[in-house]
Amino acid sequence: MLIVLHLLIEVMSINKRVEQLVEKTSTSKSAFSVATGISTVILSHISSGRNKVSLTAVEQILKAFPSVSSDWLVLGKGSMFKDALGDDVASELQDNLDAIEQETQRYIKSMESKINKMKETILDLS
Numbered sequence: 001m002l003i004v005l006h007l008l009i010e011v012m013s014i015n016k017r018v019e020q021l022v023e024k025t026s027t028s029k030s031a032f033s034v035a036t037g038i039s040t041v042i043l044s045h046i047s048s049g050r051n052k053v054s055l056t057a058v059e060q061i062l063k064a065f066p067s068v069s070s071d072w073l074v075l076g077k078g079s080m081f082k083d084a085l086g087d088d089v090a091s092e093l094q095d096n097l098d099a100i101e102q103e104t105q106r107y108i109k110s111m112e113s114k115i116n117k118m119k120e121t122i123l124d125l126s
Contacts, residue, residue, distance in 0.1 A: 013076055015052065017076060017080075018046050018047075029047075036057075036064040058070075058073060
């Protein structure tokens with residue numbers, strides 16, 4: 001009985017997330033239906049809790065709205081939308097790191113050259 005109750009809670013929460021997504025991404029259930037290919041009848045059944053959200057429906061939603069986080073939609077984890085900014089920031093940080101590493105290598109070579117010249121000068125003076 002507890003397992004059934006737990007599954008019912010999960011079904012209701014994913015159903016609620018789909019409802020929230022409809023409100024955020026579309027002007028109506030009809031518009032959401034057109035975008036995803038999920039019929040308005042099925043969307044109404046999802047909203048009422050009569051139907052659970054199928055894997056096919058999840059796939060259709062994620063294809064229609066690629067910015068939606070699959071973790072959020074399926075598991076309720078994280079935010080509704082993917083953090084594209086996070087990807088941009090990570091890429092920028094990696095570019096900066098690469099530039100610093102290259103600059104460091106050039107500096108090391110420059111210092112090695114100066115050290116070698118100083119050694120030559122010392123040997124010449126000896």
